[in-house]
Amino acid sequence: xxxxxxxxxxxxxxxxxxxxxxxxxxxxxxxxxxxxxxxxxxxxxxxxxxxxxxxxxxxxxxxxxxxxxxxxxxxxxxxxxxxxxxxxxxxxxxxxxxxxxxxxxxxxxxxxxxxxxxxxxxxxxxxxxxxxxxxxxxxxxxxxxxxxxxxxxxxxxxxxxxxxxxxxxxxxxxxxxxxxxxxxxxxxxxxxxxxxxxxxxxxxxxxxxxxxxxxxxxxxxxxxxx
Numbered sequence: 718x719x720x721x722x723x724x725x726x727x728x729x730x731x732x733x734x735x736x737x738x739x740x741x742x743x744x745x746x747x748x749x750x751x752x753x754x755x756x757x758x759x760x761x762x763x764x765x766x767x768x769x770x771x772x773x774x775x776x777x778x779x780x781x782x783x784x785x786x787x788x789x790x791x792x793x794x795x796x797x798x799x800x801x802x803x804x805x806x807x808x809x810x811x812x813x814x815x816x817x818x819x820x821x822x823x824x825x826x827x828x829x830x831x832x833x834x835x836x837x838x839x840x841x842x843x844x845x846x847x848x849x850x851x852x853x854x855x856x857x858x859x860x861x862x863x864x865x866x867x868x869x870x871x872x873x874x875x876x877x878x879x880x881x882x883x884x885x886x887x888x889x890x891x892x893x894x895x896x897x898x899x900x901x902x903x904x905x906x907x908x909x910x911x912x913x914x915x916x917x918x919x920x921x922x923x924x925x926x927x928x929x930x931x932x933x934x935x936x937x938x939x940x941x942x943x
Contacts, residue, residue: 793824
């Protein structure tokens with residue numbers, strides 16, 4: 718945890734050095750501190766804080782790639798994500814996004830997962846489906862269906878709504894192989910920092926997941942992009 722925290726803070730400092738070239742190389746960086754890292758409604762940090770950061774590359778053609786990391790409370794306390802894809806427009810009002818996302822856990826490779834995804838967006842609404850043939854060590858396939866909406870409530874204040882359905886071939890929690898997660902997030906930028914306040918919950922009970930990791934939680938984060 719300490720080593721990754723130091724590394725991410727170093728990322729924030731060195732990103733300033735490369736930001737001068739960002740417009741030419743189309744590379745950006747981000748760093749974030751959050752009180753609880755929830756993935757599809759489930760806490761990955763045992764309801765503790767996480768330090769996160771990554772790099773993104775975007776090409777004017779619509780191609781993109783990136784790497785992202787977060788502290789977690791298992792698998793040697795680190796999760797790595799690698800992704801690449803392509804965005805574009807089907808019409809003047811409908812956009813699309815297709816790609817692949819790799820979840821890597823250096824301390825527990827049995828959980829490593831590769832997903833492919835596709836999304837459509839229209840008028841602030843985004844529908845997306847992700848698929849894997851081996852869902853986080855279950856050795857079974859799974860789909861994740863999600864719908865989101867983003868709206869600008871006022872100048873420099875956005876509201877994001879989200880609902881997702883995890884539908885797995887094998888049981889994930891007890892005898893449940895599917896569950897819902899949902900939430901909302903308010904976001905703003907002040908003094909060059911990005912702040913968010915949200916709420917995330919699932920339809921799982923504590924008995925389903927064996928802990929409070931699937932319980933509802935207020936989520937607060939502060940981050941910086943370069």
